[in-house]
Amino acid sequence: MRYDSITEAIGNTPLVRIDPAVHGLHHIDLYAKLEMLNPFGSVKDRAAWNMTRPGLSTAVEHGSQVVELSSGNTAKALAVIAGMHGLPFKSVTNRMRVPEIKDLLLLLGAEIEELPGQSECLDPTHTDDPLTLFHQVLSEPGSTYLHTDQYFNARNTEAHALGTGPEIVKDLGGRAPDWFIACVGTAGSSTGVAKVLREHDPEVKVVGLVADKSDFIPGIRTIDEVHEVGLFDPATYDSVAPVTADDAIDGMLTLARRCGILAGPTGGAAYFGTVRHLREADAALTGRKAGEGRKSAVFIVCDRIESYVGYIKQRRPDLFHQPPRKNSTADLSADEIAAATSVDVAQARKWIAQEQPLVIDLRSPFAYAALHIEGAVNLVDELFGELLRGGMPFSGQRPVLLVCPVGEQSARYAALLTRMGHPDVRSLAGGVIAWRDAGAPLVRD
Template sequence: MRYDSITDAIGNTPLVRIDPAVHGLRHIDLYAKLELLNPFGSVKDRAAWNMARPHLAGAGAGDSGRQVVELSSGNTAKALAVLAGMHGLGFKSVTNRMRIPEIKDLLLLLGAEIEELPGQSECLDPTATDDPLTLFHRALSEPGSTYLHTDQYFNPRNTEAHLTGTGPEIVKDLDGRAPDWFIACVGTAGSSTGVARVLREHDPAVRVVGLVAAKSDFIPGIRTIDEAHEVGLFDPGTYDTIDAVSADDAIEGMLTLNRRCGILAGPTGGAAYFGAVRQLTMMDSELTERQSAVFIVCDRVESYLSYIRRRRPDLFGRPPRTNAPADLSEAEIRAAPAVDVAGAQAWIATGRPLVVDLRSPSAYAALHIDGSVNVVDTLFEELLHGGLPFSRSRPVLLACPVGEQSARYAALLTRMGHPEVRSLTGGIIAWRDAGAPLVRD
């Protein structure tokens, strides 16, 4: 197979049947759409090329100083960095926080510029009119902007890439029929929306399952349900069911694909497989006719080794983690001691609690509670592995973007024996919305 350009190799990825001995489904044929085999390594290659192509088609020598820019810290940024470089343009990745070190290093290797803006929350919040990340996004969209903005969260060409590519390929490989089930992780929602639309055009009875990350959990490439609602392309009506998977679920699914299927999927693909099998198992025993289901393997495992090592050190021959938020039960999290904004203000006025802000350094720098200290969540988790990081005699107030993450850590510190720790209900966003004072570095 010969191509004139690497971009011609984007798409037409294989659809591979998963051995029933692996998933255990008796009446459902389960297929994996291997988007990890796109030339830049992920499903985002399709959207990146479709969104960038109008900008790059007219790029010439006079554009050498211009930049393609995207609010991305992952696979879209990686693909756009390659595409921009091929056309003699620069690429800038703008994000609140670059959470995967391997992706950051690869972007730098590709010559990308990375700007971590001090957003107040971890992702773009269109309603936060004074948030630096939101302001930057609006500036990119204004007429006369010097940037070539691909705008993956709102650009219909993101969805179009899957309307014209991924979806029709699935139908073709299933001999002209749509699968009975389509299971997709929700990130920008471009692939799930586009594929679902195509499949339902062939068969309106296709059932679509959207998978989101469990609240306060982090799975690369997947949003929580609250974050998904901030994405312009997300439409809850696309999905018959929206289900949550945890990071541990994603890694278990990933290990099954890696070790038993020979598919070197990353955590997102693992989440898709785990969520698919869990959903389909509930229906399998009731079926009398064979059905089919498709899930997407978004990208490869190699980019996420540090993420996996942090979550599962035992896989690398290291001691099991201790005092980890993922070990908490839902009952413990619900029972975590918390305080609302008014109560927190009154408590802080006594001068007693140590206020710990768990957000990224850039978010903390933008706006934070006066007198608070910043310990980013990943570092805070590492500290807890060694035991209580604070004296039991010092009360502690924990704050995060919306109060979900801090609730987990408050529950964990309570379990570890800290007598007076509370989570700020609603987080820094609730504090801001209540008009409580915030300071800026």
């Protein structure tokens, strides 16, 4: 097939049936929409091109810089598109959490600007957050930047309403699937596809998958974070369910080893969450009469495995024939985490005043620089985890208060330190967000 531009190759990705011997569903045909086969490597190629296209000629005329608040696949696609048109591209974020993606962006000629931010993602209600302020400046009328604004730009959703959704219907012979399951990041793909599928069949069930509160899965928001995304509409989804990083990796391994689909963790999470959700429905279909027809379900494989080797190695060293990591939060039980001591803001302030615990802020250096509890020491969570694998990094004689954005990660580390024998370690319930909302003092570097 001949094209005059690489952008013409965006879309029309394969819809591949997953072997029932792999997923174990007896009455439901399961299909993977392989968005990983877009030319720049991900589902974000569609949105990046659709968001950029209207302003490209003006941007080229004025030599404008393309800017997006992204640290992942959207930034990668925009870097390529900007370069093709002789434009510079800047990725703005408060934390690059996947080293391979950062290296790839630099290789593609992107400029990366890491701004201080109070939380791990943009929240437009935080009017004093530097990341939010930057977003407001970019969004002002007359901005000299080509700001694609993926979290609020309707053309993100439109890319999938015009492309991904109709392609699924076409490849299923003109009908919508009975279920559509999607991981939720910007919510553009799930919202756009759901709209089209329900136009064909209002009975389509749409399931949104989000990251478990205490986990990080590249490309997927937690349930708290998705509500900060302008394109997210709870009415789109019949249900929303969490998946863990372990679920994502297990699903990814199944797709790669059993199906030949080299999906990244987001695709793995989509597969795992889809099969888990459909098992009950599949069981309910047992005993149906022959000829009543099979049901169908579709999930999206967002991107490829290669960019996440470091992420996987950190969480599953056994896959690389390396010994298990000592003192890891990965093997904590739910009971251990629930039993970890946590204190609310009032209790924490009283404890700090009376006993001067060591306050450890687990957020990124940029979030810490923006605002933090006075006297807190900044040890980003990955670094803190590495320190703990070598044993107790500080004296057990001094009490410790752990702080993170919303209190989830700090609770896990509090549980781990308790297991390791620390006599008095506590987690700040609700994290820095709760501290701020309570009007407790914060300082900035």
